[in-house]
Amino acid sequence: MERPITLGEFIIENQKDFPYAKGELSALLSSIKLAGKVVHQSINRAGLSQILGKAGKENIQGEVQAKLDIMANNEFINTLRNRGEVCGLASEELENYLAFEEPMHKEAKYIVLIDPLDGSSNIDVDITVGTIFSIYRRVSPTGTTVTDEDFLQSGRNQVAAGYLIYGSSTILVYTTGKGVNGFTFDPGVGSFFLSHPKIKFPEKGSIYSVNEGNYIHFPVGIKKFIKWMQQLNEEENRPFTARYTGSLVADFHRNMLLGGIYLYPQGSTAPNGKLRLLYECNPMAFLAEQAGGKAIDGKMNIMDIVPKELHERVPFICGNSQMVTIAEKFLKEYPED
Structure with a gap:
């Protein structure tokens, strides 16, 4: 061998x-x-x-x-x-x-x-x-x-x-x-x-990773998206599976290999999100795009953000392109006041 x-x-x-x-x-x-x-x-x-x-x-x-x-x-x-x-x-x-x-x-x-x-x-x-x-x-x-x-x-x-x-x-x-x-x-x-070799996100995802303990603080669009994922998926005949460890690396790695989306949106307890743009979001967004995925802050592509400070935080939605696009549609349909 x-x-x-x-x-x-x-x-x-x-x-x-x-x-x-x-x-x-x-x-x-x-x-x-x-x-x-x-x-x-x-x-x-x-x-x-x-x-x-x-x-x-x-x-x-x-x-x-x-x-x-x-x-x-x-x-x-x-x-x-x-x-x-x-x-x-x-x-x-x-x-x-x-x-x-x-x-x-x-x-x-x-x-x-x-x-x-x-x-x-x-x-x-x-x-x-x-x-x-x-x-x-x-x-x-x-x-x-x-x-x-x-x-x-x-x-x-x-x-x-x-x-x-x-x-x-x-x-x-x-x-x-x-x-x-x-x-x-x-x-x-x-x-x-x-x-x-040559890792790619599966074309369709079936996993979502989010700290649902913060659900009450999430924007309406994210709440609607989570509820949509919890409903019966017609193609799979089951809802999406929730998997969250509290370790970005672990959740991203699993979702990239198996197909899924990671969410750490803004909320009333974290108005700018929690994850750091330079140390966490940018590198994961680069990897996601190279693996056929997508990463946004809810309004724009993560990698198009020009940072203003070293420890800047941003909302982070990253994973399978199809799932991120659907999340984006929910956020546009239910904009925050």
């Missing part, structure tokens, strides 16, 4: 598809892969290593940090700082972006935005968590220190994005704008192998 292709081999073989291919992207993705291996090991040993539970601190979002949040954040920062491909990094866990000032970093062409441990509130009960990353080319001149402008770019400018999902197996899924591919980590060998 022929050995499956490794992530490193795949990147090298497909580097011609990357418009700025000079080896930096390969090295950058290798750094993310390396940090992901360390986080994978830490998560699998969390109970034994006494790094479960809360750290007793809040991040810039006002969320109580888990110990693994801090560990994952430090691991990705240190790994990327030790390479020369990144001139700056922004993390959901930090108030401001980091400008890497060493000469080799100032000459680098890329910045990274990262959610080091998405869904970390689930870690103590052993539910799937993940890491989300987004990569841009800097807009400031090389040789200088990065600026706000480098990070406040629309999602259309992403050159790569992806996530690591730490579940029954650890999988790295990414895109450079030429489709979506997934690689499963084999801890025995220490390598990621291509396991999910």
